[in-house]
Amino acid sequence: MGRLYWKFFIFFFLAQLTSVIGVGIAVSIMHEREEVQREHEVQMQTQGKAFSQLALSKPFKPKHKRWFPLMPILVGAFASFIFAAILAWYFSKPIKQLRQAFASAANGNLNVRVGEFMGSRRDELVDLGNAFDVMAVRLSALLQSQTRLLHQVSHELRSPLARLQIAVGLARQQPDKLESSLTRIERESIRMDDLVGELLALSRLESGVIKLDKERVNLNELLTTIIEDARFEGEVRKITIDYMPQAEKSEMLLSLLGQPDLLHRAIDNVVRNALKYSASQSRVSIIACVENELIKIEVNDQGAGVPESELDIIFQAFFRGSNTSQTDGHGVGLAIAKQIIEAHDGTITASNVSTGGLSVVINLPIT
Amino acid sequence: MQTVLLIDDDVELVEMLKEYIEQENFDVQVAHDGLAGAQMLLEQTFDIVVLDVMMPKLNGIETLKAIRQRSNVPVIMLTAKGDNTDRIVGLELGADDYVPKPSSPRELVARIRAILRRVQPIETSNVSVKITVGALCIWPAQRLVEWDEQSVVLTSTEYSLLEILAKNAGQIVSKQDLSQQALGRPLARFDRSIDVHMSSIRHKLGLLTDGRHCIQTVFRSGYQLLKS
Numbered sequence: 001m002g003r004l005y006w007k008f009f010i011f012f013f014l015a016q017l018t019s020v021i022g023v024g025i026a027v028s029i030m031h032e033r034e035e036v037q038r039e040h041e042v043q044m045q046t047q048g049k050a051f052s053q054l055a056l057s058k059p060f061k062p063k064h065k066r067w068f069p070l071m072p073i074l075v076g077a078f079a080s081f082i083f084a085a086i087l088a089w090y091f092s093k094p095i096k097q098l099r100q101a102f103a104s105a106a107n108g109n110l111n112v113r114v115g116e117f118m119g120s121r122r123d124e125l126v127d128l129g130n131a132f133d134v135m136a137v138r139l140s141a142l143l144q145s146q147t148r149l150l151h152q153v154s155h156e157l158r159s160p161l162a163r164l165q166i167a168v169g170l171a172r173q174q175p176d177k178l179e180s181s182l183t184r185i186e187r188e189s190i191r192m193d194d195l196v197g198e199l200l201a202l203s204r205l206e207s208g209v210i211k212l213d214k215e216r217v218n219l220n221e222l223l224t225t226i227i228e229d230a231r232f233e234g235e236v237r238k239i240t241i242d243y244m245p246q247a248e249k250s251e252m253l254l255s256l257l258g259q260p261d262l263l264h265r266a267i268d269n270v271v272r273n274a275l276k277y278s279a280s281q282s283r284v285s286i287i288a289c290v291e292n293e294l295i296k297i298e299v300n301d302q303g304a305g306v307p308e309s310e311l312d313i314i315f316q317a318f319f320r321g322s323n324t325s326q327t328d329g330h331g332v333g334l335a336i337a338k339q340i341i342e343a344h345d346g347t348i349t350a351s352n353v354s355t356g357g358l359s360v361v362i363n364l365p366i367t
Numbered sequence: 368m369q370t371v372l373l374i375d376d377d378v379e380l381v382e383m384l385k386e387y388i389e390q391e392n393f394d395v396q397v398a399h400d401g402l403a404g405a406q407m408l409l410e411q412t413f414d415i416v417v418l419d420v421m422m423p424k425l426n427g428i429e430t431l432k433a434i435r436q437r438s439n440v441p442v443i444m445l446t447a448k449g450d451n452t453d454r455i456v457g458l459e460l461g462a463d464d465y466v467p468k469p470s471s472p473r474e475l476v477a478r479i480r481a482i483l484r485r486v487q488p489i490e491t492s493n494v495s496v497k498i499t500v501g502a503l504c505i506w507p508a509q510r511l512v513e514w515d516e517q518s519v520v521l522t523s524t525e526y527s528l529l530e531i532l533a534k535n536a537g538q539i540v541s542k543q544d545l546s547q548q549a550l551g552r553p554l555a556r557f558d559r560s561i562d563v564h565m566s567s568i569r570h571k572l573g574l575l576t577d578g579r580h581c582i583q584t585v586f587r588s589g590y591q592l593l594k595s
Binding site for chain 2: 154155159161162164165166167168169172174
């Protein structure tokens, strides 16, 4: 039994004992008063029948010995002793369990659950236990996703390293082709640098360290520059990019408060993703409009799409669709886009187009 | 020219590796996923397969299983550095050796050479030379093994290890020597390859009449093939 149990026990016991004794005293005082009253009545009676024989045969002796209910108080004290013990146990047991659960969680075991030990109890302590369980579940999910991320990061960093090693091997093997090997080595190191940069950006966004530096952003302008870049990039593989800005009064409507460089990055990542998974000579269409007081940007491609079961997880870092052989890129782009859009209180969703291809829709609130 | 099948999903890496290995006088063919690789093995014969463990669709371990169902071609696995489970699972499923993934291509070529060298049947005039140890019969020229007159299917590394033990039957052969002679490389620290191979050989061979395994582990020394 812990210290808390004894504290509870002593408090309950003292409280009950006080009340038992208090009641005892009160009863005894009341009893005394009644006695006095009766004495008074008897006196009145004796005064009335002053010469009655009754008074003589039974002379009234005033009782001055105070009557005290000792037996009931003892029984009460004993009952309160037992009751205090039970009550203290009732309160301290869940707290003890909680403490043990916290201790084992602190030791890294997040699989402990308190709720099941609480039985059919319903009170704030049970709520506390349930809150602990929820916390443990969340923490362990978070920890798992972090471990997974670390695993994937190490794998992602290894791929360029493996290529780097082979490029070095080639340079040694064929000194006459040194220049092309060096180009490869350079490319791999740039790639690794990009990956590390993106990972840093993602982790900053996820941890919420970045404070949005909000200003009024003209999305039309932003989209125009993104699309110009994308057209330039798509030219090599003859990919056409359709951009349909909302015709009337669009200039006014497509603006919001946000951080322009982050928004640029988010939309650019989505567009680039569409480009990457498009076959040559296909079409990427981008639609921007206002719908239900939200700015909606839709990016559709004519690629292979994503299996329905994977639609939700394409926004997780390092996810790569199972129906693709693409190895370029790091699989961080869409994850970054999601974080940025969510930081702007928007949503980003993906769905398959019935005619084939993936459609990514960004909704941003007008602010 | 000896042929190598390279199975890895990293297109650029495969391209460079192919160039490197081709310079070392091998004929290299590539497959970018496990399914395609297994399919190519059905259609053609290769002298050796280099297989990456981390691949989408059919991963390396599954591909290895598929390959081992049909052929005993030597397989070298490319595993992530420090990932011991992949290595051990791979070796248990019959891979011949492994090379950690970010490592010099020179290392890979050295391993390929080491395995190919010992897989090649020894040119002997007398084909019927055989080693007999109890119920075990080995024909080094054909690399065939029989236990109780039943033919035993071993991978090339398993065969090499068994042959070394049989040639030194009754004596203790250290793990270091086994690794040097069968794998063509010194034993690395905490390297469990030899143990894994030995355990799978034990599974494939029968028991002695007294219920013991014919291959005994001698603690801290090595392995021994019992004579009786």
